[in-house]
Amino acid sequence: MRHIPVLLNEVIEGLQLQSGMHVIDCTLGDAGHSEKILEQIGTTGKLLGIDADPEAILRAKQYLYKFDAQVIFVRNNFINLKTIVEENKFNPINGILMDFGWSTPQFEERGRGFSFEKTDELLDMRYGSNFQFTIFNLQNPNVSDLINSLDGQELEKIFREYGEEKLSKEIAKMIVEIRKEKNIKTVGDLVEIILKVYRTKLKTDKEIPWVGGLHPATKTFQALRIAVNNEFGVIEDVLPQAIEVLHRGGRLAVITFHSLEDRIVKHYFKSQENKTIKLINKKPVVCTEEEYKNNPRARSAKLRVIEKL
Numbered sequence: 171m172r173h174i175p176v177l178l179n180e181v182i183e184g185l186q187l188q189s190g191m192h193v194i195d196c197t198l199g200d201a202g203h204s205e206k207i208l209e210q211i212g213t214t215g216k217l218l219g220i221d222a223d224p225e226a227i228l229r230a231k232q233y234l235y236k237f238d239a240q241v242i243f244v245r246n247n248f249i250n251l252k253t254i255v256e257e258n259k260f261n262p263i264n265g266i267l268m269d270f271g272w273s274t275p276q277f278e279e280r281g282r283g284f285s286f287e288k289t290d291e292l293l294d295m296r297y298g299s300n301f302q303f304t305i306f307n308l309q310n311p312n313v314s315d316l317i318n319s320l321d322g323q324e325l326e327k328i329f330r331e332y333g334e335e336k337l338s339k340e341i342a343k344m345i346v347e348i349r350k351e352k353n354i355k356t357v358g359d360l361v362e363i364i365l366k367v368y369r370t371k372l373k374t375d376k377e378i379p380w381v382g383g384l385h386p387a388t389k390t391f392q393a394l395r396i397a398v399n400n401e402f403g404v405i406e407d408v409l410p411q412a413i414e415v416l417h418r419g420g421r422l423a424v425i426t427f428h429s430l431e432d433r434i435v436k437h438y439f440k441s442q443e444n445k446t447i448k449l450i451n452k453k454p455v456v457c458t459e460e461e462y463k464n465n466p467r468a469r470s471a472k473l474r475v476i477e478k479l
């Protein structure tokens with residue numbers, strides 16, 4: 171199943187693309203945005219597409235086969251944006267897109283433990299596993315490494331800050347208890363712990379004690395994905411690089427899916443307003459009712475666009 175790009179028309183309008191432009195897609199995914207961008211910039215335009223996930227690059231190459239001569243594919247973490255631009259001598263840069271988070275095939279098909287429904291999968295959740303990444307003093311950890319190595323307080327902090335999980339403390343405590351007996355390796359191992367905590371707290375024996383329409387594991391899984399990929403850290407790092415590499419008058423469009431992510435983008439843009447950039451929209455652009463009906467994932471998407479001065 172191909173990922174449906176969110177806020178597609180809004181991104182295209184925001185970037186103000188013209189024939190012959192050079193554009194970077196920092197989060198290529200299934201290349202839905204890139205395909206449309208390539209249509210707009212015509213045969214003289216060029217696109218540099220980055221993704222940390224090797225399978226995303228393979229899929230994007232297939233989706234963009236018609237435009238092969240105009241696209242440079244780079245498997246890397248966008249935290250290295252400036253180096254990637256220099257190495258590929260890609261300039262001048264007229265537009266940059268960032269569409270954070272995961273793509274539908276990563277979530278549904280990749281077998282990396284992104285979804286709490288795939289109970290047999292290993293708890294990995296890294297977008298790309300071949301980068302030298304030190305986080306929480308662990309070298310290139312996956313989620314299972316975090317769960318089995320961090321102390322209770324660190325786990326609690328991750329669940330609270332990145333997932334806004336109300337039972338952070340209880341879940342962290344139970345993890346620390348259970349891992350004394352056995353390593354927590356699979357999605358099913360972790361989901362069982364979370365369900366146990368919720369059943370105890372809500373004094374129910376329901377198999378899945380749904381909370382306001384959400385599966386109890388939703389927030390913990392989100393928090394761990396953010397932590398293992400250092401998602402907020404990489405956003406903080408990439409924004410100044412993007413503005414630096416953009417050509418004057420070039421535009422940057424950023425789509426976030428989490429309020430904390432959006433806050434980082436909003437504050438950074440505010441700090442640069444009228445110094446290095448101009449805000450194109452004061453308030454973030456959100457999806458229409460119609461888009462939400464066709465693609466529920468668009469519900470939490472927020473788009474912010476700036477122009478380099």
Ligand SMILES: C[S@@+](CC[C@H](N)C(=O)[O-])C[C@H]1O[C@@H](n2cnc3c(N)ncnc32)[C@H](O)[C@@H]1O
Nearest residue numbers: 175197199200201202203221222223247248272
């Ligand atoms: C929401 S998807 C992008 C979907 C894409 N716009 C489309 O139309 O199909 C986000 C993509 O960004 C990639 N990604 C996430 N964090 C990354 C990072 N730090 N560096 C490089 N790629 C990253 C993921 O692997 C995923 O393929």
